[in-house]
Amino acid sequence: MKIHETSAFIIEGHVSAGYERVKDLFKKKYELGCEENSQLCVYVDGERVVDLWGRLDKSNGFNGDSLTTVYSNTKTLTAIMMAIAVDKGWIQYQDKIAKHWPGNYFNKY
Numbered sequence: 001m002k003i004h005e006t007s008a009f010i011i012e013g014h015v016s017a018g019y020e021r022v023k024d025l026f027k028k029k030y031e032l033g034c035e036e037n038s039q040l041c042v043y044v045d046g047e048r049v050v051d052l053w054g055r056l057d058k059s060n061g062f063n064g065d066s067l068t069t070v071y072s073n074t075k076t077l078t079a080i081m082m083a084i085a086v087d088k089g090w091i092q093y094q095d096k097i098a099k100h101w102p103g104n105y106f107n108k109y
Contacts, residue, residue: 009035013052013064022050030054037062 009030015023022042029035035054042050055062085091091100098106 009054009056011052011054015052016047016049019049023052026052026054037066037068039064039066039068
């Protein structure tokens with residue numbers, strides 16, 4: 001989704017050798033007019049391999065330490081963790097929540 005006309009933007013941060021393509025894709029989002037302020041940090045095996053942030057111009061003060069709002073990102077992580085739990089046999093997709101949730105709250109419904 002294009003949110004602005006392409007204009008001057010600044011990309012800062014670091015990518016480790018072998019992860020340069022990530023920076024290229026990050027920059028492309030600005031070139032297409034899809035970003036105003038954004039951050040991306042990726043760890044692989046406990047090592048930070050990507051730490052990038054970008055903004056449209058210098059005047060807004062956005063940087064790598066700026067706080068941002070995280071919307072529905074936890075849905076993806078929850079789905080992955082549920083799939084792992086099913087794979088390990090800890091739960092089944094058809095289980096009722098009450099089977100695994102402590103207390104009586106879900107047993108009422």
